[in-house]
Amino acid sequence: MSVSRFDLRGLAPGQGPSRRHVASVVDGVDGAVVVQGPVPALAAVLARLWKTDRLPAVAVGWEPVDGDADCRGLARALGLGDGAPRELPLVRDDHGGVLLHHGRIEAAGGSALRKRFGAQAHHDDARVADGPVTRIEARPRWDADELSVAVVTVPMRPARRTTGRALQVACDPARVLRDGVALDREVQRWTWYADDRVRWRLQP
Known part of the structure; x- marks a missing residue:
């Protein structure tokens, strides 16, 4: 090969x-x-x-x-x-990207980690956000076709954590970071999902 x-x-x-x-x-x-x-x-x-x-x-x-x-x-x-x-x-996400380690949705503009923005989010069938939040974070789970999601509503407060296959977000204009790289535009809708039809082969 x-x-x-x-x-x-x-x-x-x-x-x-x-x-x-x-x-x-x-x-x-x-x-x-x-x-x-x-x-x-x-x-x-x-x-x-x-x-x-x-x-x-x-x-x-x-x-x-x-x-x-x-x-x-x-x-x-x-x-x-x-x-x-x-x-x-x-x-994957609905904009053609791949998430490997850490994804984040946060308020657009400066000092985004302290600002809040309106969001409604579902993780599979569970509503995980419905109102102002500080950020929404997602991480792939490599032992399953799932994502771990954390929703922070107020800085320095414990996050609400869930696991599931798909995260769907509708929100005020927000910034998305995929593995530390910011998307080149603000979004008002975003989806991350573990695609159970697709596999990639790691050569360790």
């Missing part, structure tokens, strides 16, 4: 790779690809493979960036470096 290496270690914090750059490399891979770089680099490669219907046919390896807390957390959650190749669930 041929292995291609894709070096994205030069990405700055909070920056995702160019879609055109990712496509120019990933579309030519026919066996396996090893992604070198932070979490958004791996997410961008998986998103491109999904869009081109090449999951899980193309195995994906990952070499995280040293000293990056998100990389350490995701590598630990994935069990990187241990065991045989395995197929894992894929968490």
Whole structure:
């Protein structure tokens, strides 16, 4: 099996790779690809493979960036470096993105983590928000086709935590961050869901 290496270690914090750059490399891979770089680099490669219907046919390896807390957390959650190749669930959104480690919806504008915004959110059949909130966070669960969701209504107060397959949010204009990278526009609707029809193959 041929292995291609894709070096994205030069990405700055909070920056995702160019879609055109990712496509120019990933579309030519026919066996396996090893992604070198932070979490958004791996997410961008998986998103491109999904869009081109090449999951899980193309195995994906990952070499995280040293000293990056998100990389350490995701590598630990994935069990990187241990065991045989395995197929894992894929968490997607309705804008074509992939979520690997941590997603957040927060108020648009400055000092967003302290501002509140109106939101109604459902996690599967449970209503988890209905009114002003500070932020909504989502994390994939790698042991199941599920998401862990935390809704913070007031800063410094305990979050409401739930697990389930799909998170649907309708809200005032808000900012979305996928694995630390902000979406280039504000949103008023957002969905993250564990797609049980799609798997990607991790080459540990």
